[in-house]
Amino acid sequence: NTLIDFCNLAGHIVGSNNDSLTPDSICVIRLSALGDCCHALAVVKTLHESFQDTKITWIIGKTEFQLLEGIEDIEFIIFDKSNLLKSLIKLSIQLRHRKFDILLHMHASMTANLVSCLVKATRKIGFDKERARDLQRFFCNETIEAKPRQHVMEGFFGFAEYLDIDSKRQNWHLYIPEPASSFAENIIDNDKITCVISPCSSQRFGQTYNRSWSVENYMSVIDHLIKTYNIQVILTGGASEIELNYGNQISQHFKSQVKNLVNQTSLKELTALINKADFVICPDSGPAHIATAMKTKVIGLYAMSNPLRSGPYFSKDWVINAYPKAAKKLLNKEISELKWGYRIKEPEAMNLITPEEVIAKIDQLILQRY
DSSP states (O other), X not given: OHHHHHHHHHTOOOOOOOOOSSOSEXXXXXXXXXXXXXXXXXXXXXXXXXXXXXXXEEEEEHHHHHHHTTOTTOEEEEEOGGGHXXXXXXXXXXXXXXXXXXXXXXXXSHHHHHHHHTOOEEEEEEOOTTTOOTTGGGGOSXXXXXXXXXXXXXXXXXXXXXXXOOOOOOOOOOOOOHHHHHHXXXXXXXXXXXXXXXXXXXXXXXXXXXXXXXXXXXXXXXXXXXXXXXXXXXXXXXXXXXXXXXXXXXXXXXXXXXXXXXXXXXXXXXXXHHXXXXXXXXXXXXXXXXXXXXXXXXXXXXXXXXXXXXXXXXXXXXXXXXXXXXXXXXXXXXXXXXXXXXXXOOGGGGGGSOHHHHHHHHXXXXXXXX
């Protein structure tokens, strides 16, 4: 009853299935994470291309907005999840006199559900039953079609397909402001091949195990990059203890041969570096999808998650896929026996990827490009 009362107070409207060829307004909810916001951006860009006269509003997380800020033709409304009640009240005030033709509920979480209560829309479209976690279906009046074993990107494009849009935008560059571009220009050596390495996956809430490849393995690969090709290596990452530790260990070993920018870049500066780099090496993390948006190749290191579902969309041929090996060795299962999207939580999974495999991909990429 409390939830129903809240929804009524917020103006939660379950309208009729009113198909309009060109809606006047669309609201998108995708609060986080960086990778999923990059995926959603491809869909939003596609929507704008197909519905050029439609006003598109995107309710997005505070951190994720720092990445997407500056993109034209999208109105962003920032929602700070760190102060939930205050943010809900603020959003309620912002939206109280607005109504949208369509809400695309692209985030299956209870926080996003509460946000959706504040959005007045005739049609509220969410995920299919399989993906509609946290009771999302009770907050929508329409759902997209379920399709088995899709890449996350394809899953997001299901919203466009549901609106009878068959095209898929293949270019959704992130906006880079001039100061961030200048920052990258001052770092990148144009006379060298440049590789950005973001060595760590982000630690999920409540997670106690390491999802990253070992420091020693990265050192073996970096040694090859420098000695064989004289490649400029740039380390990036956030402020977590594990990321700082990786950056310190690697930079102390290689000294001035490696540029350590861990916890020293904004998201826009990181995007600018990735945009100017020749390729990126990283595990399943936001930089893989930032690179995808910027059309920079990614040598992805995947063992705990299935890259066929969440790998860098345009770099499938460059991914090291140890997920089947990890499933067999650590779970005694074939990947066909695992639920799509299942994450292997055994920390030794990542070290089933060998430096030799990564070096072989590097050699192949450089031979192909140069």
